[in-house]
Amino acid sequence: MKDMLSTLEDEVSLRTGRAVKQRREAGGFSLRMLATRSGVSSSMISDIERGTKSPTVTTMARLAAALGVSAAALIAEGTGAAPRIRVLRRGEAARGENPACCQSLGPAGPGSRIDFVRYQIPPSTVLGPAAAHASGTVEHMHVAAGTVRVTVGDETAELSAGDSCSCRADAPHGVENPDPSAEALIYLIIERGYPAC
Structure with missing residues (x-):
């Protein structure tokens, strides 16, 4: 059961990271620009985008605000529920x-x-x-x-x-x-x- 939860957590981290990266690139922001806008370090954003770290709720809220979307929309994109x-x-x-x-x-x-x-x-x-x-x-x-x-x-x-x-x-x-x-x-x-x- 623990392994199954770990796998699910990894998948959510990967998808959320992809959603952050897609939004960042679509907005024309470099890692450094998004870091400045959000107050989240560029190394942390890079780790999130690669799926190696799971963001906290506060970090997601900061990134979402800097990207001009709600945290819920950003998380929904990461879970595949975003509209086309x-x-x-x-x-x-x-x-x-x-x-x-x-x-x-x-x-x-x-x-x-x-x-x-x-x-x-x-x-x-x-x-x-x-x-x-x-x-x-x-x-x-x-x-x-x-x-x-x-x-x-x-x-x-x-x-x-x-x-x-x-x-x-x-x-x-x-x-x-x-x-x-x-x-x-x-x-x-x-x-x-x-x-x-």
Whole structure:
């Protein structure tokens, strides 16, 4: 029984660490930046992200606040219960994110795991479903014009011009322009995960 609990604890630590790392990287924070924002040492954050240390409740609360999420949401992500689609509506800015950052749509460099894509979707058009990407792949979408319906796995989100979303794209996914009279324009940044070994 003790071994079983130890294994469960290790699994939760690994998943929680992955959730912290994914949130940190998605927010563009280095270990040092997150340490400064949270008051948790960068070595402790590194240990948590690698799953070698289990964070205390206080440490999780500090990290979550610095990452702009609730501790419950961060823990839920670590247990696999997080939603696949995270929507950011026009005019909203999640804490810790800068709504005035510049946008670069140039080509990705050799060996990069990031793709920059611009889609003009004609009226009443469906793109997909596309096959699932490698685990860890995230697609960040911004709707520049029109309306779209995003589907990832069994989740769907409706977005209008100015809205953005981030999707865990390790499930079949697609985008639809449901408007019969107007084109939709989206910008997509794909952060590819690493294929399983």
